[in-house]
Amino acid sequence: MTDYQAFRVELKDKIAHVAINRPEKVNAMNAAFWSEIVDIFQWVDDTDEIRVVVLSGEGKHFSAGIDLQLLAQAASQMGSDVGRNAERLRRQILKLQSSFNAVDRCRKPVIAAIQGYCIGGAIDLIAACDMRYSTLDAQFSIKEIDMGMAADVGTLQRLPRIIGDGMMRELAYTGRTVDGQEAKSIGLVNRTYPDQPSLMAGVFAMAADIASKSPVAIRGTKEMIRYMRDHRVDDGLEYIATWNAAMLQSADLKVAMAAHMSKQKPDFAD
Amino acid sequence: MTDYQAFRVELKDKIAHVAINRPEKVNAMNAAFWSEIVDIFQWVDDTDEIRVVVLSGEGKHFSAGIDLQLLAQAASQMGSDVGRNAERLRRQILKLQSSFNAVDRCRKPVIAAIQGYCIGGAIDLIAACDMRYSTLDAQFSIKEIDMGMAADVGTLQRLPRIIGDGMMRELAYTGRTVDGQEAKSIGLVNRTYPDQPSLMAGVFAMAADIASKSPVAIRGTKEMIRYMRDHRVDDGLEYIATWNAAMLQSADLKVAMAAHMSKQKPDFAD
Amino acid sequence: MTDYQAFRVELKDKIAHVAINRPEKVNAMNAAFWSEIVDIFQWVDDTDEIRVVVLSGEGKHFSAGIDLQLLAQAASQMGSDVGRNAERLRRQILKLQSSFNAVDRCRKPVIAAIQGYCIGGAIDLIAACDMRYSTLDAQFSIKEIDMGMAADVGTLQRLPRIIGDGMMRELAYTGRTVDGQEAKSIGLVNRTYPDQPSLMAGVFAMAADIASKSPVAIRGTKEMIRYMRDHRVDDGLEYIATWNAAMLQSADLKVAMAAHMSKQKPDFAD
Amino acid sequence: MTDYQAFRVELKDKIAHVAINRPEKVNAMNAAFWSEIVDIFQWVDDTDEIRVVVLSGEGKHFSAGIDLQLLAQAASQMGSDVGRNAERLRRQILKLQSSFNAVDRCRKPVIAAIQGYCIGGAIDLIAACDMRYSTLDAQFSIKEIDMGMAADVGTLQRLPRIIGDGMMRELAYTGRTVDGQEAKSIGLVNRTYPDQPSLMAGVFAMAADIASKSPVAIRGTKEMIRYMRDHRVDDGLEYIATWNAAMLQSADLKVAMAAHMSKQKPDFAD
């Protein structure tokens, strides 16, 4: 496995564990972070053995969001023509977005495990994951508003589908901090845990469960839910029918059926 | 009223009661089920007297989902050419979907009353209903994942709008069982009842209330909410304006206004 | 500031307070209401000093919805040709809708503070606001169904994104009254307060917080969330990239950054 | 083959020939027409042997459009309540539309061969076909405008994609008659022929050509073009990728490749 500067990556029992690994910088997202995450999720996508991903942060906090040095550097590259600056900025933002799109489009489910700070860009990141779990004392904040800018790497786009329109606006306008318990009550996380060890245990148990399912079925299910975020019900029905036209010819249904009959655990090929 | 193999159907006090009636098979959805449900909801749509539908399951369970014999039979019809198999499968899936589309598109509200198991295809079915109510000990599970397949008759398409994107993925990837109380807390059902008699009493009371409203207004309301699941706010505003351009010329507004003035209960024509 | 018949309007500390001011008529929405609200929100949009709006109702109730005299008057204008009536009605509905569209499209956040009755057209109105807060004993009801009509000025279009599809249908079909506590639990309001004074205090504190943020960032954030109600995630990402291409060249980022460094409160230009 | 009142239907050499057969009534579309066309295209869809359809009109004219008796009959069923009339009319129109949707959604290509009058409902019909060919002296007219109504069974929906927005409006507002030559120049027909025998010869030659291709490939191609009329380029690319994921595993590619190598005509299974 490749060595990364901003991440620690492990693959064990069909579960990829991707941990942001700059605890001394509160896991702030530096240049290495933004480019390595693309490579890592490409590797996840291409490696048949991987069935599911756990995304976490080393140390006391999940992540404090984008590294301010990165912003300062972008600011320093500005030229004198507003139009050309705008073109350059637009392309830079699209590039940052593509880093989290790599998480969103990854064919395998991505589970976020969150403790401590989860701020600014970190919210953009977890909004691109499939599911979110946290400690009770985790602290979530859409901090971009306090940097004088509208969040632009995914929070405003993906979060409304997760927490609803009303609370979304309050959190985005005020940057107010939400703890684990409130996060659970508004649907931002699916479950809370008393501390990080129990969080990691819970998340890895769920990952192991998902890893035991048919990978063909899991990937089809993820693709369909992802698709429905943006498409009509009738289009979604037609899409799954076209998808399953091939996938129902897979051996996994027979494996599942045989296991069901014999009351045994099915064993699916990668 | 026609006799059905898989259903028991009654019409009383403007309420159609449609009950899945294969309790000895845990109300599993066999071939008769999939074709009769289309006829029944066509009849509901065409019968002016019917104002609202209650959908329930006879016996201890709502339904265990699709009858596995049906799947086995489909599997046995596979030929040797993958492409032609795919075309056939695609059309079969579209046909199954159209059975639940008949529920979704029914002009009259459909209320699901759920006790015991509500598994696999049964989740697809209740997601096509307008509202869901259950006993406390009802058990919901997106079971398709354990059959080695992505659900393909509506769960993945309709449920995210009801329970939100985050919890949707957990339930679809793990097939985890959810009881009535959790179903209420995530918005899968609107209310729970301690047992089946109180469930049926509660659901029929609500049905009677809906049946007393202007049927023109109820049908317009349903059409608009159904439309908004897939359309933009501006399109929805234009659509209701065009719809009400005719419907506000109905007598029902005068009936309602007169009743309002005289403090009496309005009596609307079918 | 202009004098209004149906409203009382104040501007203080960058917060516009817009209060429906017909307490003796339970703040019913008469002809003046529907036309003045457009002017008021045009003024809000055009006045750089205004950063945020609080919308409330004078007296014991927020509003009882559309004034029935207005409906009676519209009914009396009907001619003999159904087609021409339909055209006229369609245009009248579109015109009423445009009054609340002015709230929805206002570039500054609009916070609704609700006590007492919030009925019929009042639900349409608060659904066009950014966020909703109420007293515990507020009473919400989609009353249109009891007037023999489908709601046509925004409730059916905007509310499903706020409270979810399942509960939406129950409330729209039955017209059932929901109190503040239930409103909070289904996401209709973000928070409840024991009484009106504490409600107004809470809402104005939040308004002051929002008013202290970069107005460029707040307006961008609102535009993005509004956009996402109707658009795809990929379109939304492209839109914010294009938007921020200009806005990140604003001085507000430097002001925010400097304040962050010096641990002082930033002071943004209007 | 079933006997039809309004059609003459033949199946020969994998080509279904569907001819409107009421020449004494200028092939006006009566009640039998509207219901039989659904059955016929269901049969086309279900019969593997059929690869392509030619749709024509017996006698001197293609068709004069909807039978006015049908309209008169619908008018006579009107009741006294505008709202309930509107609901009934809406459902009747949707039902008529579904007759031509059956042509549009048919999985096999449908070629229209047009001579003489092609008026009103006949334009709606040919707009639902894949391609149109005519004699030089064919006469096309969107006649609905002269009946005091907007065309409502497909012309206004499908024709703009075929002839462009500008000329579409002129023809729809004026009902002006267009002959074969102008129809060719604006893209309404793909080619003209001097007389009906040469038209039928030309159309059947093209039908025979299409019938000789891989039916799996033809149906995929039709589905994709139909899909693109209403969808985005990126959605279309994803859809064909999902579709071909199964279809490229079909034997037809090998058959085509082998024929290509041996310079022989391929022979594809139905």
Next chain:
Amino acid sequence: MTDYQAFRVELKDKIAHVAINRPEKVNAMNAAFWSEIVDIFQWVDDTDEIRVVVLSGEGKHFSAGIDLQLLAQAASQMGSDVGRNAERLRRQILKLQSSFNAVDRCRKPVIAAIQGYCIGGAIDLIAACDMRYSTLDAQFSIKEIDMGMAADVGTLQRLPRIIGDGMMRELAYTGRTVDGQEAKSIGLVNRTYPDQPSLMAGVFAMAADIASKSPVAIRGTKEMIRYMRDHRVDDGLEYIATWNAAMLQSADLKVAMAAHMSKQKPDFAD
């Protein structure tokens, strides 16, 4: 009728003639033009007597597009903050666009009659009309590219649907001048005339024809074609069904039918 600075407006025989009236300035679009056009088309929309509009330019040319003084003035209002400038510019562009949206959304058909120069903003304007007719020697050019900017009041949005994607790009990238004959061959105009008198005669004859049709039917037809520019075929079919549910109850059908039977010209109410 109101007096306008930038237009000459007449109403005769149910036809509104709206002529840009600054021939000494080649009908360049000044501030008066942009605001008066909104009022004029509001009047057109509100005046039942008007059935159709002819839009033309006084003097030798249709129009040279936006008045450069207006651009210079906008440029001079720029402040020092790029972000706030961007907000102001964005709103100004949206305001200019709304002037031509008033033409596009006008319920009555708008026919453009074009001679001489039709340049820059004038292309944006005619793209918002229903149909375009010109003299043979008219000169069309998407001139914005030579002002160093992308056209932003409608050309790039509306023209691709009229002339197709391929030629659209050539004309927009090069600003190349197209004469009447080529304009006809690419679908930009529906017909050319040898000179302005014959152009005006031809256009007014068509306008008179349209004015003699059922106004209810014409407006429904326009609404449907406008709708189809942006919507799916299935949505369009549902929309016309809902629309005609009211409009088929209009007297105009009976008037048309009676006229048809008696072989007389129908006379429709406004």
Next chain:
Amino acid sequence: MTDYQAFRVELKDKIAHVAINRPEKVNAMNAAFWSEIVDIFQWVDDTDEIRVVVLSGEGKHFSAGIDLQLLAQAASQMGSDVGRNAERLRRQILKLQSSFNAVDRCRKPVIAAIQGYCIGGAIDLIAACDMRYSTLDAQFSIKEIDMGMAADVGTLQRLPRIIGDGMMRELAYTGRTVDGQEAKSIGLVNRTYPDQPSLMAGVFAMAADIASKSPVAIRGTKEMIRYMRDHRVDDGLEYIATWNAAMLQSADLKVAMAAHMSKQKPDFAD
């Protein structure tokens, strides 16, 4: 400049000339082609000096489409599980598509110059270009149908917007060869030239013209037209307003204005 196996690439006078360079293989698209084209257009996008691209084919023919060896190789990688094969095929198709998406999304206009054969995959390629020009004797054919498959790298998605729905279907179902003259008449190419030297001269003259325009304006124009292929008119208007909010602050407008005043040719920065 990098050396490529399948292309010859030159940059001169701000024009990038990208020529497919396998004339001995009729410019068939091999593995090198599909990966190098992505790199080339990334380089085009990133190189400010490049303003426009000419895409051509070396030798007597533009291109014979995908290299059949590539298809044979893909076929040989098939495993035994239909479902896993389907996933692999789907990803391979998406990857091929992304090669032509790189052309489509390139910020600079791409002009295709076509002589001789333009077959199968070559049609997919030119459909992703901005504009197409050809010799009179060029030969176009959607050849995929004769390989037993539906075209899946862009032809069926992009071409209907260029040549219209009617002729699209004829060409896609029959694979019929179209020469330059017919290609011009159906809008597939914008202009024809008698031979290749005059074609290249004409295309480079147009490229030089485009290269002399403001690059900021050209890129905005391309983005808007590309956007309109898939979006609504109202979304497009809002998008250009947001885009130009930044771009109208560019120096290019002043440069253009000054040149206009002084009747000189403007000189825009890259």
